[in-house]
């Protein structure tokens with residue numbers, strides 16, 4: 666470890682002397698499914714100019730997490746697909762720290778990921794406690810957003826605030842009238858496409874209703890005569 670090139674407190678070119686040493690533990694990537702910790706005998710310095718102390722810098726360590734930077738990266742990746750408990754057991758970092766690493770990682774991702782308003786938008790429905798509108802990008806087959814409900818007002822409000830909404834040329838939806846009304850209101854130029862699956866289902870239901878009506882109106886004799 667090389668001595669620091671400046672004092673982090675006053676910024677002076679160092680006029681330092683060695684203060685004390687202390688052992689610090691940093692967790693590292695597991696090896697052969699075994700947890701690995703690195704014990705660093707860390708030098709503390711004192712600055713003669715400002716009289717304050719500081720630790721020697723450790724370029725490969727994440728001080729906040731008491732782990733190597735490469736372990737933090739590894740935890741970030743794992744946290745998207747594994748439970749925090751299982752990661753904690755694998756790497757020997759406590760669950761709360763894993764959760765914090767995950768939270769910071771998600772915040773960073775959200776800063777860089779921008780959902781582009783698609784050319785072809787999908788409005789669908791998902792039932793989570795109650796029916797909610799799901800907004801999708803049909804071409805990319807990605808989820809864009811989930812609304813708190815599927816009311817016309819909510820959909821209008823969402824579409825109205827979409828950046829570059831003039832990009833949207835097609836909107837695919839089921840036969841829920843509020844979706845149609847919302848799109849007509851906010852995106853009058855977009856072509857509405859009714860999902861074939863929903864049309865076929867509605868047609869089948871209509872046929873079934875007619876068949877039942879007809880049957881109900883038949884006399885017993887007619888019913889037997891087929």
Ligand SMILES: [Zn+2]
Pocket residue numbers: 672673674675676677712713714715716717
């Ligand atoms: Zn100083």
